[in-house]
Amino acid sequence: MKRALITGITGQDGSYLAEFLLKKGYKVFGLARFSRSSSFENIKDIAKDITLFDADLLEITSLHRLVEETQPDEVYNLGSISFVPTSWHTPVLIAEVNAVSVARLLEVLRTVNPKIKFYQASSSEMFGHAVQTPQNENTPLRPISPYAVAKVYGHHIAQTYREAYGIGACCGMLFNHESPRRGLQFVTRKVTHTVAKIHLGLANEIQLGNLEAKRDWGYAPDYVEAMWMMLQQPEADDYVIATGKTHSIKDLLECAFGFIKRPWQEYVHVDPSLLRPTDLEALVGDATKAKQKLNWVPKKTFQEMICEMIEADLKKFGKSGA
Numbered sequence: 001m002k003r004a005l006i007t008g009i010t011g012q013d014g015s016y017l018a019e020f021l022l023k024k025g026y027k028v029f030g031l032a033r034f035s036r037s038s039s040f041e042n043i044k045d046i047a048k049d050i051t052l053f054d055a056d057l058l059e060i061t062s063l064h065r066l067v068e069e070t071q072p073d074e075v076y077n078l079g080s081i082s083f084v085p086t087s088w089h090t091p092v093l094i095a096e097v098n099a100v101s102v103a104r105l106l107e108v109l110r111t112v113n114p115k116i117k118f119y120q121a122s123s124s125e126m127f128g129h130a131v132q133t134p135q136n137e138n139t140p141l142r143p144i145s146p147y148a149v150a151k152v153y154g155h156h157i158a159q160t161y162r163e164a165y166g167i168g169a170c171c172g173m174l175f176n177h178e179s180p181r182r183g184l185q186f187v188t189r190k191v192t193h194t195v196a197k198i199h200l201g202l203a204n205e206i207q208l209g210n211l212e213a214k215r216d217w218g219y220a221p222d223y224v225e226a227m228w229m230m231l232q233q234p235e236a237d238d239y240v241i242a243t244g245k246t247h248s249i250k251d252l253l254e255c256a257f258g259f260i261k262r263p264w265q266e267y268v269h270v271d272p273s274l275l276r277p278t279d280l281e282a283l284v285g286d287a288t289k290a291k292q293k294l295n296w297v298p299k300k301t302f303q304e305m306i307c308e309m310i311e312a313d314l315k316k317f318g319k320s321g322a
Contacts, residue, residue: 005072007031007057007079007105009050012181013121014078015042017224022049024228029070031055031079042181057101060108067112074231076119077105077154083185084125087147098150099157106161106169117168117231120158123151124175124216124242124283134286137173137238155238162236170230172223175242175285178305179220180312187249188217191256192306196313198267199260205267209274211253214246214282219300229294242285243298255306 004021008014009030018028028050032040043050053069055062057079067075080098081087087094102120109116127135128142143149158169182189187208197203218241226241247255257264290296300308 001025001027002074003027003029003070003072004074004076005029005031005067005070006076008121009052009078010040010042011078011082012042012179012183012220013177013224013227014076015046015181016179016221017076017078017227018043018050019046020221020224020228022046027051029053029066029072031057031066057104058096060104063104063108064112067108067116071113072116074117074119075105075109076121076227076231077102078121080121081147083183084145084147087145087150091146094146094150095153098147099153102154103157106157106167109167110161110165114165114167117236118158118161118170119227119231120154120169120171121227122155122158122171122173122238123148124173124240124285126152126155126173127283130283133282134242134244134284136240136286137289159238168231168236170233170236171238172227172230173238173240173285174223174226175216175218175240175283177218177220177223177241178309180309181220182309188252188306189309191252192309193313195256195260196310196317198262199314200317202317205269207269207271207274208249209271211249211268211270214248216242216244216246216284217252217302217305218243218298219305222298222300226290226294226296229290229296233293237293239290239294240285240287241290241296242287243302244285244287245302246282246284247302251302252306255303256310259307259310 004026006014030052032052055066125148126141128144141152143152155171161167162169178188194206253264
């Protein structure tokens with residue numbers, strides 16, 4: 001039985017990955033912070049099948065103890081502060097959690113067991129003002145937010161440990177990926193959640209920022225499968241995971257409000273305070289390498305994903321969707 005350790009196991013990606021690995025027959029361990037603000041909603045259905053440890057990404061001693069006790073074959077580093085706007089308010093904390101903690105984990109693996117395979121959650125945000133479209137593994141990184149800068153450090157330190165110490169570190173350069181488990185602060189979930197409330201008469205408007213912003217949005221369960229595929233390869237490498245298609249916030253609104261058959265223009269208001277100091281141009285990923293080497297392809301379409309998210313939000317309110 002293979003053993004996997006997941007940091008950020010209570011989040012969207014961590015919970016889907018845990019479910020996926022359990023189906024593969026893994027013994028799954030998770031790093032979770034046990035505090036009053038912690039939410040274990042995403043893993044409630046698998047709580048009896050996984051083992052959680054209270055550890056801290058900011059403290060190398062606790063990480064060392066965690067790896068020693070779990071003796072994993074694979075470590076998936078999904079623990080991070082993932083909401084980009086927050087990084088402008090807490091840039092130093094973002095650097096500690098999203099950047100330096102990657103080095104802490106890798107240093108622990110180097111000293112405990114360098115044969116442990118390692119997955120680093122890199123991000124399409126690293127491309128920033130991209131110099132080419134679409135973006136692939138060789139596209140220069142030009143980060144334009146504290147979040148993206150931290151992710152670039154994590155990306156490069158993983159590559160460095162791979163080259164210097166032979167650690168099987170893979171970096172997944174994932175483009176945006178959503179699901180019903182996405183946090184309410186993210187625009188896709190904010191829209192689907194509010195659309196469900198509007199449909200039920202519980203809300204009458206939604207405040208958004210830049211409606212022209214475009215993203216390459218995929219489905220989270222499809223993307224966690226790609227994470228696992230990377231660590232099954234004989235040689236560690238980096239991969240872009242994306243759909244290759246972009247949609248704007250307006251496209252998102254058209255799809256979501258179309259589900260409840262209402263015109264989005266009557267409910268959406270632009271709030272200037274929600275605009276980012278700098279915003280990405282239309283990023284779109286080229287996942288050719290993942291398709292060829294991993295045999296990975298995205299399965300769920302953008303429209304199917306958004307409809308699933310609205311349906312899930314309606315069910316949270318005890319109602320059935322259309």
